[in-house]
Amino acid sequence: MPPRRQRRPSESPALIAFGRQMRRMREAKGVKQETIAHITQVSGPQVSKIENGKKRATRSFVEIVDDHLEGDGALINLWEDLNKNGHPVPIWFDWPQIEADAVMLICWQHSVIPGLAQTPEYALAIVHGNQETADVRINRQTILTRDDERGPAIVLFLIEEQVLYHQVGTHETMRKQLEHLIEISRMPNVTVQVVLSRGDHDGNMGAFVLATMEDRNEIAYVETAIRSITTDDPADLSVLARTLLQLRSQALTQEMSCELIRKVAEERWT
Structure with a gap:
C-alpha cells in the first residue's frame, strides 16, 4: 500500500x-x-x-x-x-515555487537520481506506485524547457557514482533512466556530472539543491534525516558552497560522465 x-x-x-x-x-x-x-x-x-x-x-x-x-x-x-534559527517558517512552504522561479539549480544526490532528471517509471518506483505524486514530480521538469522571458533554467546534476548501481524498479527501468540522463545532458542548459566514490566527503551528510534566483540571491533545499529544510542563511550557504567545491573536485567531466553512465547501463542493466 x-x-x-x-x-x-x-x-x-x-x-x-x-x-x-x-x-x-x-x-x-x-x-x-x-x-x-x-x-x-x-x-x-x-x-x-x-x-x-x-x-x-x-x-x-x-x-x-x-x-x-x-x-x-x-x-x-x-x-x-x-525566520528563527536561520530557517524560514514554514520550512515546507516555498520550495516548489522557488524551484519553479529559479534561473539556475545545482542538484546533488548521493542515493537516487534527482527528481528533475527522473523518468516517469523511475519516479513511480521511488514513490512506491503513487501515481499522483509521481506525476507531480515529473511535471516539475518543465523548468528544463521553460518558455518565457527567463528561458529554461540552467541545471547542474551532480550524482554520486553509486547511484548508477542502486536498483530502483526493474532492470529496464534503470536502463531507461540512465539513457535518459545521457539524453538530457545534450540539452544546452543541462550538465550531468558523476562524482566518483572516493571515501568521505561532506556531500555524504545529505542531498541538497542550491537555487539561484533572478535577483542573484541563493536559496537552498537540504534533505536531513528528520526533515527537509529551505534556507538562505549565509552560514548554511557557505557550508554548501564548500561542499560543492569538494564535490566538483571529485566529479568527472560531462563527457566522461556520460561514458560511464552508458557503460553501466549496458553492462549492469541490460
Whole structure:
C-alpha cells in the first residue's frame, strides 16, 4: 500500500502576516509596488506574491525595502521573527515555487537520481506506485524547457557514482533512466556530472539543491534525516558552497560522465 499522502495547508499565516505589514508600510508612504520591484530588481508579480503571503522574501529584499520605506528596522525585525534559527517558517512552504522561479539549480544526490532528471517509471518506483505524486514530480521538469522571458533554467546534476548501481524498479527501468540522463545532458542548459566514490566527503551528510534566483540571491533545499529544510542563511550557504567545491573536485567531466553512465547501463542493466 502506498504511503498516506499528507495534506499541506494552502497558505502560511507567517507569510501572510509579513506581507500585510509590508503592504501597510508601503501604502503609508505612498510607494507603488512597481517602485519596490525596481529598487529590489524583483519582478512586479513577485512583489505582489510576497505581499499576498504566497512567496517568502529574502533578507536582502527586506533590507532594501525597509530602508526605502524608512522602516527603521521594523520590517527586518519582523522577517527575523518569522525566520528563527536561520530557517524560514514554514520550512515546507516555498520550495516548489522557488524551484519553479529559479534561473539556475545545482542538484546533488548521493542515493537516487534527482527528481528533475527522473523518468516517469523511475519516479513511480521511488514513490512506491503513487501515481499522483509521481506525476507531480515529473511535471516539475518543465523548468528544463521553460518558455518565457527567463528561458529554461540552467541545471547542474551532480550524482554520486553509486547511484548508477542502486536498483530502483526493474532492470529496464534503470536502463531507461540512465539513457535518459545521457539524453538530457545534450540539452544546452543541462550538465550531468558523476562524482566518483572516493571515501568521505561532506556531500555524504545529505542531498541538497542550491537555487539561484533572478535577483542573484541563493536559496537552498537540504534533505536531513528528520526533515527537509529551505534556507538562505549565509552560514548554511557557505557550508554548501564548500561542499560543492569538494564535490566538483571529485566529479568527472560531462563527457566522461556520460561514458560511464552508458557503460553501466549496458553492462549492469541490460
